[in-house]
């Protein structure tokens with residue numbers, strides 16, 4: 001256990017816990033966009049910043065990455081912190097003006113758009129949080145998504161350009177995407193995502209379409225369980 | 238030959254010389270060396286005649302080769318005057334002198350300036366570039382003949398790893414790759430880090446546009462880097478080293494590869510070096526050449542085959558670096574300093590430079606300066622000495638306005654601070670930084686808003702794009718600067734830029750985003766009036782931003798010579814011979830051609 005102070009409150013935390021988790025456990029709210037419990041934090045959005053004081057030095061760190069330490073003084077909402085958060089939100093609002101999620105969060109945080117940032121007109125809602133990339137690679141195990149280019153031109157790779165040949169249509173990326181940039185649409189026996197349409201498999205018991213054929217094939221290959229054995233939906237199992 | 242001299246045609250000169258020597262059946266030994274640094278005098282050819290001063294000829298062309306050989310053989314100098322002569326040369330590793338001229342200087346050569354009388358060389362102190370332009374980089378014997386690998390022998394056979402680290406700490410050597418972190422302390426932390434497998438890396442990414450000091454050393458004296466790395470590895474307890482070089486540096490890669498092979502053959506790399514029981518080897522790792530890949534954690538990610546993005550962990554590379562093992566990264570120039578420190582001792586090294594910045598620094602001096610090239614000076618040398626004495630000042634009688642140091646995310650130091658000594662603290666306090674040693678001289682025809690825009694544009698493209706403040710913030714900042722240059726600046730932009738800078742410095746994940754506002758902040762600090770002129774008066778005082786300038790003919794001065802009329806690409810100038818000319822503003826595209834061509838200063842920019 002370590003002892004630290006967050007916003008003037010003495011707090012005990014398990015060693016190795018992130019400041020974000022410690023704060024939340026203690027009812028202190030810190031906004032985040034790129035942190036999700038199912039994947040490793042990347043520190044990409046920079047919304048979760050807090051100020052730490054360690055000895056004589058004060059610095060801004062991302063609470064989703066920084067681990068609780070003994071004797072740390074943390075401020076989660078001082079002027080310096082709010083300045084960074086406001087900047088991040090204004091940049092993201094200009095980047096994806098059509099995103100309701102970003103707009104609502106800004107309203108909640110009391111941030112208004114910076115009139116000098118001309119809103120992007122490409123209609124995209126991607127904030128480059130990279131959750132989709134991580135979930136696809138580390139949870140699904142497919143790596144169908146990635147980034148291309150760098151700098152201002154950096155963009156989410158393959159799926160938006162050419163349909164990915166390795167995507168199994170599992171929908172995890174659409175599920176995790178905070179801004180609904182990735183959309184999944186379904187008909188009774190198909191599902192479209194990331195530029196491809198997948199054929200769905202019907203449950204061998206109830207007949208309901210429940211999962212893409214490609215996904216079952218992928219799981220079958222990984223686990224060695226035959227596709228036939230996998231063709232039973234959750235409710236009928 | 239280094240990339241800069243090859244660009245000037247040195248390979249053709251070499252071939253012509255080789256052909257001529259063969260044709261005449263001369264007993265000359267022809268070798269290629271690295272660069273002496275002064276680009277505007279390349280290709281440089283030096284002649285060593287036993288017991289006579291070494292003679293150097295500048296701007297040699299293939300056509301001049303036969304005549305040049307005649308002159309040197311017969312020691313008459315009717316057509317080609319040597320650039321300089323060298324009677325004796327100090328070897329920085331031993332402190333001893335090599336005498337080229339053993340007797341009296343031949344009468345005919347007395348008027349040829351000694352190399353130390355050439356202002357460009359006089360104020361330089363060459364430690365990192367000690368062998369560049371002097372030895373054949375492909376020849377291990379020449380490196381050894383200049384005292385090379387003696388420091389390695391001494392350290393491996395006489396010194397303990399801790400003793401070496403103490404010596405490096407005492408020398409005050411600070412990283413030459415930008416941050417200026419104490420090299421000795423970094424080694425200490427890496428030595429103390431837990432783990433049996435440790436790595437040392439040489440950072441040869443050198444992504445700053447226009448900078449080429451590291452390239453020059455890797456091309457011109459690869460063994461000095463290798464020797465430094467072996468000493469460092471021994472001190473730290475590393476068993477494997479890597480030199481990270483960008484693919485765009487093929488000659489550096491080639492020379493390093495050859496040098497590594499020779500060092501291996503000579504038993505300087507591999508198992509049980511000098512019978513000390515210490516084993517170590519070095520491999521080259523080629524990078525795709527992104528600016529951000531010079532950042533240490535991005536470099537490691539790139540070496541591991543991942544995207545070149547800075548790593549998002551609050552851990553130190555000295556503990557968790559390459560493949561999660563303790564890793565010590567130093568810049569090329571940092572490594573080359575190490576053998577000299579070991580050979581001459583910490584006291585000697587720290588006697589050069591200033592209290593907080595010891596030793597020397599190599600700068601690539603470019604821009605509006607007469608002598609363009611690489612210069613190595615003792616820390617504490619002033620900007621005046623570098624720009625005026627070594628650089629020969631600003632050309633065409635223009636005024637020195639500022640010097641940009643520290644690479645794209647460095648800052649501009651104004652002419653009023655011309656007596657600032659260069660050192661890590663001094664440059665930092667002035668709002669710039671040492672960075673890796675870029676130095677761009679600017680005269681009064683440079684617009685500081687335009688310059689800030691140029692660097693921000695570079696950084697917007699080179700940001701790795703991972704984190705919001707840098708990826709989107711740098712771009713938004715550039716857009717605002719572009720607006721200002723185009724006459725669309727708004728009141729409040731200056732305050733907005735300052736506020737954005739603060740948030741970016743605090744919020745960015747790595748030092749690229751953290752230092753990206755520097756070009757804006759430093760130009761705002763010294764040239765805010767120029768920003769205001771753009772924003773409020775819609776004027777560009779330096780006469781650069783096209784949207785804000787107009788070309789006019791001053792009636793009193795115009796002689797009606799029609800020169801301007803002839804060069805104008807859009808036929809915007811009307812007027813008959815011997816009559817005052819006029820510019821049609823609706824047709825003018827602000828190309829400056831008329832302004833440059835007018836011999837009577839009759840065309841002005843407003």
Ligand SMILES: Cc1cc2nc3c(=O)[nH]c(=O)nc-3n(C[C@H](O)[C@H](O)[C@H](O)COP(=O)(O)O)c2cc1C
Nearest residue numbers: 412413414440443444531532533567568571748749
């Ligand atoms: C954006 C960025 C680019 C960098 N580029 C280089 C580079 O090209 N070469 C280099 O040696 N260091 C570069 N650095 C500094 C390295 O991260 C690192 O501090 C350095 O290589 C350590 O070596 P030193 O202690 O010898 O300076 C860069 C840093 C940043 C933030």
Ligand code: SF4
Nearest residue numbers: 136167168170171173
């Ligand atoms: S739907 Fe495709 S891209 Fe999305 S997580 Fe699943 S496999 Fe990856």
Ligand code: SF4
Nearest residue numbers: 126127129130132177
């Ligand atoms: S598509 Fe969605 S999940 Fe993926 S990076 Fe963009 S915002 Fe994040």
Ligand code: SF4
Nearest residue numbers: 701703704707747750
């Ligand atoms: S600051 Fe810039 S270069 Fe560094 S991680 Fe963030 S986006 Fe990448």
Ligand code: SF4
Nearest residue numbers: 805825826828829831
């Ligand atoms: S600036 Fe160029 S386009 Fe304009 S008048 Fe002069 S020559 Fe013509």
Ligand code: FES
Nearest residue numbers: 034045046048064
């Ligand atoms: S939530 Fe921590 S950086 Fe995005």
